[in-house]
Amino acid sequence: MARFLCKLDDIADGEARAFGPFDGGRTKAFVVRKGEHIHAYWDACPHYGDTPMAWRTDAYLNAAGDRIVCASHGAEFEIETGRCLLGAALGKSLRPAPIEATANGELVLKG
Amino acid sequence: MNIIGPDALVFGVDDVEACAKYLVAFGLDPVGVDEKGGRFEALDGTGIVLRRRGDPSLPAPLETGAMLRQIVYGVADEATLGAVADELARDRQVQRRADGGIEATDDHGFALRFQRTIRRKLDLPGERVNAPGAPAQRGVNQIGVWQDMPAKPRTLSHVVCFVPDIAQAEAFYVNRLGFKVTDRLGNSGPFLRPAGTNDHHTLFFIQTPVYMKGCEHFAFHMGGPTELMLAGSRFIKAGYQSFWGPGRHKFGSNWFWYFNSPLGCHVEYDADMDQHDDEWAPRETPMSAEAAQAFLFEHREKWAPGGPPPGMGR
Numbered sequence: 561m562a563r564f565l566c567k568l569d570d571i572a573d574g575e576a577r578a579f580g581p582f583d584g585g586r587t588k589a590f591v592v593r594k595g596e597h598i599h600a601y602w603d604a605c606p607h608y609g610d611t612p613m614a615w616r617t618d619a620y621l622n623a624a625g626d627r628i629v630c631a632s633h634g635a636e637f638e639i640e641t642g643r644c645l646l647g648a649a650l651g652k653s654l655r656p657a658p659i660e661a662t663a664n665g666e667l668v669l670k671g
Numbered sequence: 672m673n674i675i676g677p678d679a680l681v682f683g684v685d686d687v688e689a690c691a692k693y694l695v696a697f698g699l700d701p702v703g704v705d706e707k708g709g710r711f712e713a714l715d716g717t718g719i720v721l722r723r724r725g726d727p728s729l730p731a732p733l734e735t736g737a738m739l740r741q742i743v744y745g746v747a748d749e750a751t752l753g754a755v756a757d758e759l760a761r762d763r764q765v766q767r768r769a770d771g772g773i774e775a776t777d778d779h780g781f782a783l784r785f786q787r788t789i790r791r792k793l794d795l796p797g798e799r800v801n802a803p804g805a806p807a808q809r810g811v812n813q814i815g816v817w818q819d820m821p822a823k824p825r826t827l828s829h830v831v832c833f834v835p836d837i838a839q840a841e842a843f844y845v846n847r848l849g850f851k852v853t854d855r856l857g858n859s860g861p862f863l864r865p866a867g868t869n870d871h872h873t874l875f876f877i878q879t880p881v882y883m884k885g886c887e888h889f890a891f892h893m894g895g896p897t898e899l900m901l902a903g904s905r906f907i908k909a910g911y912q913s914f915w916g917p918g919r920h921k922f923g924s925n926w927f928w929y930f931n932s933p934l935g936c937h938v939e940y941d942a943d944m945d946q947h948d949d950e951w952a953p954r955e956t957p958m959s960a961e962a963a964q965a966f967l968f969e970h971r972e973k974w975a976p977g978g979p980p981p982g983m984g985r
Contacts, residue, residue, distance in 0.1 A: 615693065615931040617910040623686035632914060633833075633887065634738065634935030646736060648883050 562668035568593065568661050576620040576628075578603060579659070582669065588612065589657035590620050591667065592628065592639050598667065600659035601642050605630040606652035628654070672754050672849040674865035675788050676873040677827050678717050678745035679710075680889055682738045682934050683724040689933045690721050696909050697930075697938060698824045698891075698902055713891055715790045717745070717827035719934075730774070730782035737885025738935040741774075742781060742830060745788025747867050755785050758847055778843045779834050779884060793825060798895020798943075815897065822898040822905070824891030828925075828941050829872050831887040833879040837861070840876045850874065852953050854922040859958040862922060869946035871923035888929060890939035896926045899942040903928040907970050918967035922954065927964075 563582075571577045571593040580588040580603075587610065588603040603620075604610045607630065614620050615631030622629045627645065628637040635647030642654030658670040684690045687708050695701055699711035699718055708721035722729050722740070729740045746752055752773060759765045759775045766774045772786035799808035799815070809815060834840045841861045844850040850863040853871050860876035877887055893899045896919075903917055914937050916928035925944040929937045956962045 611914060612912050612931065614912050615689075615933045616912065619689070619933070623689065629933075631912065631931035631933060631935075632937060633883065634736075634885070648879075650882055 562660075562662075562670050565659065565667040565669055568596070568598070568665045568667055571598075571667075574621075574625045575618075577618050578614065578620075579669070586610075589659060589669075590614070590618070591657075591659055592621065594639065596661070598659065598661050599639050599642070600657040601628070601654035602657045604655065605632055605635065605649060606644065606654060607633065607635060607648040672758075672865075673747035673751045673867040674755070674785070674848060674850075675745045675747060675790070675867035676865060676870065677742060677830055677889075678786060678789050679720050679743040679827070680739060680830055680886075681720040681722065681729065681741035681743065683722050683726060683729045683732065683740045684708075684738050684934060685724055686933055687721055687723055693911070693933055693938075694719055694721070696906060696911065698822070713824040713826050714795070715793050715826045717790050719827075719889075730776075733780055733884050735882055735884045739830075739832075739886035740782060741784055743772075743784040743786060744865070745790055746785055747788065749787070751867075752785055752787065755848065778839050779832075779836070781832065790826065795825070795894065798897055816901075820898075820901065822893065822902040824902075824940070825894060826892050828870065828890040828892040828939075828944065829874060830889045831875040831877060833883045833885055833887050834860075834876050835879065835881040835884060837876055837878045844874065851947075851949065851951075853947050853951060854953050855955040856922065856962060857955055857957040861953075864947060869948060871925070871945045871947055886934075886936040888937035888939050890927075890941045892944065893926075893940050893942040896942050899926050899928055899940045902940050903930075904970065906930060913970055916967065917970070918964045921962060921965050 565579050573593055576590050576592045578588045578590040590603050591598045591600040603612050605613050613630040620628050633648040635649040636645050637654055644650050644652050694711040702710040702712050710720050712718040756765050756773045763775055772784050774784045776782050801807045837860045844863050849866045852861045853864050854862045862872035863874040912931040914929040914931050919926045923944050926942040929939045932938045
């Protein structure tokens with residue numbers, strides 16, 4: 561059962577948006593829009609494992625908008641893969657979240 | 672050596688505008704701020720200096736790319752400046768600036784500056800508590816809290832750094848600059864107090880792999896736990912992200928509330944820290960959640976038991 565989150569076009573190209581937490585959980589998920597594609601991860605830095613990454617609502621990216629940054633200690637992650645490229649979580653990756661963009665331009669949470 | 676504590680922390684950041692907005696929302700006052708950066712002051716004039724990451728006026732960055740670029744220590748007098756310069760010049764380059772400040776790096780490569788302190792003397796009441804058995808601290812008809820009461824950071828309290836070699840870090844500040852170890856969290860690091868203050872710590876180290884070398888957090892003292900709770904609640908309401916707290920640490924007894932930030936480190940409100948002198952014997956305990964805090968709470972939105980009075984129906 562897929563749950564509707566928002567329209568893809570509700571998120572500007574290159575921007576990030578958080579959703580959740582879902583079903584009484586504590587962890588949000590966030591997506592980064594790149595053109596017609598999205599990259600979705602749980603909002604949990606792999607450095608400590610479960611700590612939120614934004615410094616402000618929806619603020620997950622660096623100033624250039626080309627990396628995900630954890631606002632705990634500045635670890636940087638590749639948007640497309642979630643792989644840590646610099647800092648506290650080196651060797652670790654963000655955990656993908658089950659959010660997809662459908663053919664008719666909707667973001668849905670699967671499962 | 673009469674080193675008082677940090678006058679300022681200098682950051683070279685990617686997004687000056689976002690960091691400036693953040694520090695003002697945190698409660699610091701912008702002074703001389705433009706698109707290239709500026710100064711963000713607590714009530715006593717201590718604070719944070721922002722510059723662009725590539726600003727040529729900044730000291731060289733650590734090899735990790737950490738945004739903290741200089742720790743500026745305020746000292747009491749010229750004699751201390753001279754003593755620091757003489758001591759550090761024994762084994763490293765020390766630069767004396769036109770304004771009298773001196774600059775060098777510590778053994779991990781953190782850039783340091785020492786200057787006659789710029790902090791202004793504060794004359795403000797602390798939080799006043801009424802307790803049975805003790806004389807009332809607030810007079811009759813004086814209220815303890817109101818929604819929009821002032822809750823501004825008063826002074827830059829401390830900075831915490833990630834370093835790969837705790838023993839080396841401790842030895843430099845103790846043997847070369849006269850800091851005292853007040854307590855130790857084993858497997859983590861020492862709480863350090865310079866000679867010119869009684870605060871439990873103005874500096875703390877956490878041992879990490881070398882690729883994490885940099886700043887873990889910095890903290891500002893608030894006027895008491897109520898100011899800390901109010902300031903933190905306002906910060907959350909403005910959309911900022913709590914990381915840890917509110918709670919109260921055991922070592923130092925300071926109340927804490929940590930937030931994520933765009934400066935690549937956490938930023939903390941703290942309040943009511945213990946004071947120590949040279950008679951104090953350091954305690955040591957392994958780092959753990961139990962050791963780190965007396966208690967821990969988590970923010971929630973305002974709520975109250977609801978519903979109509981009994982018998983009124985709905």
